[in-house]
Amino acid sequence: MTKKVRIGNIVIGGGERIAVQSMTNTKTTDVEGTVKQLAALQAAGCDIARCSVPDSASADALAKIVKSTTMPIVADIHFDYRLAVKAADAGAAKIRINPGNIGDESKVGYLAKYLKERNIPIRIGVNGGSLDKKYEGLPLDEAMCESALEHVALLEKHSFYDIVISVKSSDVVNTVKAYRLLSQKCDYPLHVGVTEAGIYEKGLIKSAIGIGALLCDGIGDTVRVSLTDDPVKEVYAAKEILKAVGRYEGAYAEVVSCPTCARTCIDVQGIATKIEEYARTLDKSVKIAVMGCVVNGIGESKGCDIGVAGGKDKSVIFREGKIIATVNNDEILGELKRQIDKL
């Protein structure tokens, strides 16, 4: 079991619900744009969001941003401990910084003390693409794990234990191996993800494999899907991964749909897409099937609460395997939604 770490109003680790994270891709100095994006992320189900703080103006903006959201905000800092201090003063709920990159050890000590007094945790984020030269020759997974533990030791030396760790690479297999290794060597909560995963479809697949494999192993206390796309999609993707591995807590509607074939009588893709959008607005546990034909549809969707099976001109709406309505094909969507609402 990992340690618990509090990030604002969210606790991760120690068996707590797995928190979904994302990161804004607006300029942090664009307060209005960033606040707007944070609101969209939160509405999509994001628990914790990160903003880059590359300079002092961004730290100033962060103070305004933090006041405009109820989500805990993580400040992403590279190297400069003074920016980390400024971000802490601005109200950041966590600082992402690698202590080994801060430089002079007295600066690490200063920052550790400063954050400890304010109960602000640090995430150590090791990235396989920017490892120190001294790890050359080591397999990537071992190198990432070693590097993370070295950063940890630096903080522990200053009696700082409020730590979250990530060891990400764009290489899925090494990412998974590194987290597995790390989970055996320490009990700090792990922020899991595959970094620089790529554009939407590619990033989705890499993240689902990497994060999914780790979650199946019981590894991971908070997740971030990295996509070269709208960060809101990262949140949806993270939630889908959690659902797929049975780690999503709370009620949700699940839509299953058949792959379509020569027997297909209705626009399965169009209907399933619309029902999926509708399902996202529901907060009840219901499994909905959209099946292309009556021949196999009802039988194949056993285990669903409700569904449609397509016919030539008319289709059937079924509930727990029994037909409850027959509708014209252009009325499927409306009737299905009505029946779902009745459940």
Ligand code: SF4
């Ligand atoms: S449910 Fe019917 S239409 Fe869909 S894949 Fe199966 S046989 Fe084909």
